Amino acid sequence: MPLAATELDISAIDAAAAYPGRAVINLAAIRHNVSSMVEKVHAHSPSTHVMAVVKADAYGHGLVEVATASLQAGATWLGTAQASEALVLRSAGITAPILTWLHAPGIDYAELISLDIDVSVATPEAAEAVAHAARTLGRVARVHLKVDTGLGRNGYTLDHLGEVISPLIAAQNAGDLEFVGIWSHFAFADEPEHPTVLAQADVFDRAIAMAEQAGAHLELRHIANSAATLTNPRMYYDLVRPGLAVYGLSPSPQIGGPAHFGLVPAMRLEAHLATVKELPKGHGVSYGHQYTTDADTKVGIVPLGYADGIPRHASGTTATGGLGAPVRVGEQHLRIAGRVCMDQFVVDLGTDSHAHAGDVAVLFGDENHGDPTAEDWAQACGTISYEVVTRLGERIPRVYVDHPVS
Ligand SMILES: *Cc1c(COP(=O)(O)O)cnc(C)c1O
Numbered sequence: 001m002p003l004a005a006t007e008l009d010i011s012a013i014d015a016a017a018a019y020p021g022r023a024v025i026n027l028a029a030i031r032h033n034v035s036s037m038v039e040k041v042h043a044h045s046p047s048t049h050v051m052a053v054v055k056a057d058a059y060g061h062g063l064v065e066v067a068t069a070s071l072q073a074g075a076t077w078l079g080t081a082q083a084s085e086a087l088v089l090r091s092a093g094i095t096a097p098i099l100t101w102l103h104a105p106g107i108d109y110a111e112l113i114s115l116d117i118d119v120s121v122a123t124p125e126a127a128e129a130v131a132h133a134a135r136t137l138g139r140v141a142r143v144h145l146k147v148d149t150g151l152g153r154n155g156y157t158l159d160h161l162g163e164v165i166s167p168l169i170a171a172q173n174a175g176d177l178e179f180v181g182i183w184s185h186f187a188f189a190d191e192p193e194h195p196t197v198l199a200q201a202d203v204f205d206r207a208i209a210m211a212e213q214a215g216a217h218l219e220l221r222h223i224a225n226s227a228a229t230l231t232n233p234r235m236y237y238d239l240v241r242p243g244l245a246v247y248g249l250s251p252s253p254q255i256g257g258p259a260h261f262g263l264v265p266a267m268r269l270e271a272h273l274a275t276v277k278e279l280p281k282g283h284g285v286s287y288g289h290q291y292t293t294d295a296d297t298k299v300g301i302v303p304l305g306y307a308d309g310i311p312r313h314a315s316g317t318t319a320t321g322g323l324g325a326p327v328r329v330g331e332q333h334l335r336i337a338g339r340v341c342m343d344q345f346v347v348d349l350g351t352d353s354h355a356h357a358g359d360v361a362v363l364f365g366d367e368n369h370g371d372p373t374a375e376d377w378a379q380a381c382g383t384i385s386y387e388v389v390t391r392l393g394e395r396i397p398r399v400y401v402d403h404p405v406s
Helices: 027-044 055-059 063-072 083-091 109-114 124-137 158-173 195-214 226-231 374-381 385-390
Strands: 021-026 049-053 077-080 098-100 117-121 141-146 177-183 220-224 267-272 275-279 297-302 326-329 332-337 345-348 360-364 398-401
Touching (some): 021 027, 027 049, 027 063, 049 063, 055 063, 055 083, 055 385, 063 077, 063 083, 077 083, 083 098, 083 109, 083 117, 109 117, 109 124, 117 124, 124 141, 124 158, 141 158, 158 177, 158 195, 177 195, 195 220, 220 226, 297 360, 326 374, 360 374
Parallel strands (some): 021 398, 049 077, 098 117, 117 141, 141 177, 177 220
Antiparallel strands (some): 021 267, 267 360, 297 345, 326 332, 326 360, 332 345
16 A cells, blocks of 8 residues: 555655765776875975865865765865864864865854864954954964965965964964964966966065064965975975865866876766657757757756756757767766756667666766876866866765775
């Protein structure tokens, strides 16, 4: 007898098993990428820390899983943009040092301080707020000063940096905080020869001197992201902050792909074909019929769509001559046919295809296994691989595996 809805045991439903797609995350690849960066950095600078940047749910790969794997592989710090992500790490029992850096007024600094989370400060108001929270709590906050050395984003420029340094030093002298770090971020690290890279390092060195002259006891000076970590040992200072490279993607595709940098992509995005069916020549495919079959053919329905974070820009249109993003089904290398919909898209398998409903369609993964790559997807969609992996929806189950990488 069918159960009434109210009698359904919701906890017994395995949502991941019921979902037709998944992002398979190889934690061995994460560990490989982190340990190869640790090795590279230590070869030049043995005391430099490697911080795994795990913001945005570890670039879509899973915050706690990636943080744990990164620490196992020799990362000694974790970095998050949002405070909430740092809190999740602590509530998962992770005790490693954490820095969190992007806060708006009103944030509860006391919670971060009480959990031993280092905070970044970019403005005088933030310096005051951290000091106030620490004093109220009876704890000493650990603060890293953010400097705008040329990116033109968060942090003050040298002209105004004194306005942030003064309240930090005052609060340090009052015993409310330790001014332990200073940091910045590059505008062009993906182009290591770009003149702004050395110019920013120069400004950074002057900011460091300003802070030290004012009385900071800096333990951690840091500016390198993935691209600088992989290409520019001059930028190592006391800590490096790779993000994308942890996930095995290349931060500088114009220089080389993951293999060029000794990285292994950690994520494979795949789904089971929901349907395979025949369509006649001249049949429109998907909304707006922007793709039309040019022969009698078979099409496959891939049950992932823009609600899962598949960019609508991945659509393929014969109407405008645009090629869709690549998909592999078995040995067939295909492109998306027609518009990406909310939950699904179509691939044109061709009349001779032996594909069946239930076969696996790989959207992107590791080039060495014949898969299309996140970079291929980025190029097809006019974006960067960062966005391709980060925007994947929560609806897609993450499945963790541990397959040794060669
Ligand atoms: C995201 C981020 C990083 C990591 O950048 P990648 O290019 O992914 O290595 C480092 N530092 C800051 C401040 C960031 O926001």
